[in-house]
C-alpha cells in the first residue's frame with residue numbers, strides 16, 4: 001500500500017479556521033495523513049496545532065515528530081516535561097482516537113509530480129506534500145489516484161508491535177481482532193488486576209475460530225501468549241506486553257441442558273454472576289468464587305474455592321465434561337468417559353492443556369442462603385485469627401466464612417468476615433454466625449436471607465470500556481493444613497510489619513475434602529484454609545511470606561504471582577506433577593500454553 | 606468600597622475528567638451558545654482521572670466559536686514557561702484571540718516531583734512564578750527588537766527568539782491566596798483568580814486581599830485597575846426559598862453578585878458544578894440581570 005498526505009505549510013501564519021478547513025479537505029479527499037511540521041522556534045506550537053487539526057477531523061492520521069526528551073530539563077527550553085507530554089499523548093488518544101503518528105513520512109517538494117511521489121513511495125514510505133490551501137490539497141489528492149490502500153490507517157499501523165504478522169491474521173478473526181492502533185484497544189488491553197499492552201488481541205467466538213487463533217499463535221511461538229476469559233486472572237497472564245492474547249470472553253452463553261440432572265452448559269467467557277443468574281430461576285446454584293465478575297474459563301480450570309465450598313465442594317467438582325481446543329488445533333471433549341486423563345488434568349491445571357470452549361456443569365439445588373458481612377475491630381489480631389479458625393473448623397459444612405484483614409492501624413486491626421450459611425432458617429443462620437462473635441469487637445454487621453445469585457450480582461458489570469487494571473499484582477498463596485497458634489503468631493507479626501497489605505483466609509474442608517486427592521489435578525483436599533497475601537513488591541513479599549510458608553503445604557495457583565522458582569512444584573505435589581508433565585508432553589509438547597504456572601513437558605519431579 | 610470598573614465576565618469551571626470528555630465538550634458548547642464569556646479548566650497533570658488540560662482546551666477551542674478558554678489555573682512547575690508562552694500564543698492565534706492564561710505556582714509537590722519536576726518550597730515557587738511571567742511576557746513581546754534574555758534562578762532564557770505573539774493581549778490571571786502571591790499578582794498580573802471556598806472568610810476576605818494586591822500594584826507603579834478580580838464559585842445552588850449566598854432564585858444570585866462586583870470590584874464569576882441546567886440558568890438568567898444592576902449603579 002502507499003500512503004499519501006500533506007504537510008501543513010505554516011510559514012504564512014494561516015488562521016485557525018483556515019488550518020481546520022485544509023485539514024477537513026484533506027480528510028475528504030481520502031488522503032492518509034496531515035503532518036504538522038516541526039515548528040520554528042518562534043512559530044506555532046506543534047502539539048497545539050496537531051490537537052487543533054485532530055479536533056477538526058474525524059479519522060485521518062495526524063503526524064507530528066516527537067520532541068526529544070531532555071533530562072534534566074534546561075530551565076529556559078520550550079520543551080515539555082516528558083511525563084506531561086506522555087499524558088498529553090494519552091489524552092489526545094482518548095479525545096480523538098489513536099490517530100497520532102510520530103514518524104515514518106518522507107516530504108516531497110511542493111511541486112512534486114506523480115513520478116517523483118511514486119519514486120519516494122517505493123519502499124512503503126508515506127509521502128507528504130506541503131500545502132498552503134485547499135486547492136493544493138486537491139492537487140495532491142490527484143497525484144496517485146489509484147494507489148493501493150490498507151484497511152487500517154497510517155497511525156494505527158505505526159502502533160503495531162514487532163514480530164507479529166498482522167497482515168495474515170486468519171480471515172475468520174480479522175474483523176474482530178484488536179490492534180494497539182484500534183479505538184477499541186483501550187477496552188481490551190488490560191485486565192482486572194493487571195495493566196498490559198499486548199500486540200494483538202484475537203477474539204474467537206467459536207471453537208473453529210479458537211483453532212484458527214491457535215494456528216496463528218503457533219506461528220508466533222517466540223511471543224508471549226495469554227489466554228483470557230473474563231480477565232480476572234492473577235497468576236494467569238491474560239494480558240502481556242507486545243504478545244498475543246486469545247480472548248474467548250465472547251463465548252459466554254449459559255444454557256440448561258438437562259433439568260432432571262441439573263446439567264448446565266457454560267461458555268468460558270461467562271462470569272459466575274451470569275451463570276448464577278441464569279440458573280437461579282430453577283432454584284439452583286453452583287459453588288463458584290466469592291466474586292461474581294470472575295470468569296468461568298479461569299476458575300473452572302483451576303479450582304474454585306468459594307462461599308459454598310464447604311457445603312458443595314470446589315467448582316471443578318461440578319464439571320462433568322469440558323470441550324477444549326488443544327495446542328495443535330484439535331477439538332476434544334474430556335469427561336470421565338472420554339479423554340479421562342485430560343479431564344483429570346483440566347480440573348486444576350487446565351491452563352496448561354488447551355483453551356476450554358465449553359463446560360458442562362452439574363449444579364446443585366440451593367434454596368435461600370444466609371449472607372453475612374461482619375466487621376470486627378481487634379487489638380489482638382493473633383487471638384482473632386485463632387478465634388476465627390476455631391469457629392470455622394467447628395462449624396457444620398453448611399457454613400463457609402472467609403476472613404480478610406490488612407495491616408493494623410494504631411494497633412487496631414479491622415477484620416472483615418464474609419460468608420454464607422446454606423439455610424433458609426434465620427435461627428440457624430444466627431446460631432452459625434454467633435460462633436464467630438469471639439473474633440473481636442463487632443463494629444458492623446449485615447446479615448440477609450437472600451439467594452446465591454443476588455450475592456454474585458453485587459459484582460459490577462464490566463462495561464464496554466473493559467477493565468482498567470494497572471501494574472502487576474503481587475500475590476502469594478498457600479494451603480494451611482491447620483491454623484495453629486504458631487501460624488497465628490507469625491501471621492500477626494507479618495501484618496504488624498505493614499508490608500502485607502491484604503491478607504485472606506478462605507475456609508475449606510467439608511465437601512471439598514470428600515473428594516479423593518487423586519481425583520483431580522487440584523489435589524489439596526485436606527487443608528482447613530487457603531491463605532492469600534497481597535503486597536506491593538515481589539522481593540518484599542518473598543520476605544514476608546517465608547515465615548508463613550513454613551506452616552503451609554502447597555499453594556493454590558490462582559492467587560500466586562511469585563516470579564521465583566519452585567512455585568509449580570508447590571502447586572502440584574510430586575505424583576500429580578509427574579502425571580501432569582507426562583500429559584503435557586502428550587498434549588502440548590512444545591509448551592504453547594505457558595501463561596499460568598507452565599509445566600515443563602516430560603521433566604521429572 | 607472598590608469597584609475597579611471592569612466589564613463583567615461570567616464563566617464556567619469544567620472538570621477535565623478523562624471519563625467525561627464528551628460531557629466537558631458539551632458543557633463548553635453550551636456555554637458558547639448561551640453567551641457565557643469563559644470556560645475554564647483546572648490543570649493537574651498528575652491526576653490520572655483527568656485529561657491533559659492543554660490538549661483538552663485546544664480540542665474544546667477548535668469546537669467552539671465565541672467563548673474564551675482559560676486554564677484555571679496552569680500548573681507552572683509542570684509547564685515550563687518558554688513552552689507555555691508559545692503554546693498560549695498559539696492557542697490564542699488559532700482560536701482568534703479567545704485565550705486567557707490562568708496561572709498558578711503549583712501545589713501538591715509530591716505529585717509534581719513524581720512527574721519529573723523539581724520540588725520547590727512555597728516561597729521558591731512564588732519566585733519561580735515571577736520569573737516565569739517575565740519570560741512569558743518577553744517571548745510574547747515581538748515589538749521589541751532582538752532576542753529575549755531573562756536571567757533567573759529557576760527559569761532563564763538566554764537568546765531565545767521572540768514569538769509567536771498572541772492574537773490579542775492575553776491576560777495573565779493568577780491563582781493567589783497568600784501575601785507573597787497577592788503581591789506578585791499586584792506587581793505583574795492582569796488578573797486575580799482565586800476560589801471563593803479557599804478564602805479564609807469567604808467574601809468578607811475580599812477587602813483585605815484586594816488591598817494587598819492594590820498596594821503591590823501601586824508600588825510597582827501600576828494602576829489598581831490593571832488587575833481584574835475574578836472568583837471561582839464552586840458551591841452555588843438555585844433554590845426557590847434559600848437565603849444564603851448563592852442559594853436562592855436567579856434574581857437573588859444576580860443581586861448578590863452585583864453587590865460583590867460593586868463593593869469588592871470582582872468582575873469575573875466562574876461557576877463550577879458541571880451541571881448543564883445550572884450553567885444555562887447562570888448564563889441566561891443570572892448574568893444579564895447582574896450586568897443590568899451593575900450598569901445602573903455605575904451610571
Ligand SMILES: Cc1cc2nc3c(=O)[nH]c(=O)nc-3n(C[C@H](O)[C@H](O)[C@H](O)COP(=O)(O)OP(=O)(O)OC[C@H]3O[C@@H](n4cnc5c(N)ncnc54)[C@H](O)[C@@H]3O)c2cc1C
Pocket residue numbers: 191192193226227228229230231232233234235236237238248268288289290291293294295296297298299301302303304305306307350351352354355356357558559595596
Ligand atoms: C476479585 C477476584 C476474586 C476472586 N475470587 C476467587 C474465589 O473466590 N475463588 C477462587 O478460586 N478464585 C478466585 N479468584 C481467582 C480467579 O479464580 C482466577 O484468577 C481465575 O483465573 C480468573 O478467571 P478469569 O476467566 O476471570 O480470568 P482470566 O484472566 O481471563 O484468565 C486467567 C487465566 O486462566 C486461564 N484461562 C482463562 N480462560 C481459559 C480457558 N478458556 N481455557 C483454559 N485456560 C483458561 C489462563 O491461564 C488465564 O491466564 C478471584 C480473582 C479475583 C480477581
